[in-house]
Amino acid sequence: MTVEIKYVVVREGEEKMSFANKKDADAYDKMLDLAEVLGDWLQESPLKLEDEQNDALAMWLAEQRDALSTIIKTGKLPESAPAEKAPAARKKAAADEETAEVKPIKAA
Template sequence: MAVEIKYVVVRNGEEKMTFASKKEADAYDKMLDMADQLTLLLAEAPVNLSEDAQEALALYLAGQKEALQQILKGGSLSVSETSDLSEVPQPDSKPARKPRKAEADAA
């Protein structure tokens, strides 16, 4: 019999992701903490974003921590860095994005 150790990131009683190493699980949990704080910041923004859009944007920005820090320090991104920006782990339980009102009206 084989024994496997799995590390599960749980938020509000809901399993978000499962990892094979504690280091990866801790990194993902930290990213979710950053996303929570960014969601609070985006809620105060002078831009009308739905709650789902705020959460999705916050999760994306938290996943792009290094690139975001570089930009905020006045730097710029190279072409290779911008091509890697879509590689953010996403929880399987995230609902599909709802169409915006303008998109729904146009359809």
């Protein structure tokens, strides 16, 4: 028998995701906090979006937090990695993604 430790992110009584380590769980929880604030803020905009669109946009903006911060601070799109480093960075990201132990939790 094996023992596994899982960190589960729960929102409004619903399990959202489980993680193998606390750092990733905390980061995801923080991203959900940001998405919630962004969703509330987007509802105040003059654009009237469907609730699903508003939630999806808020989540995407929260996921793109670093790029959004760079755009707001500099007024420019973030620079991508130099051409010779870009393939290596993509390979590393793909490898990290494959080895990540992030498992979505299905709502009961």
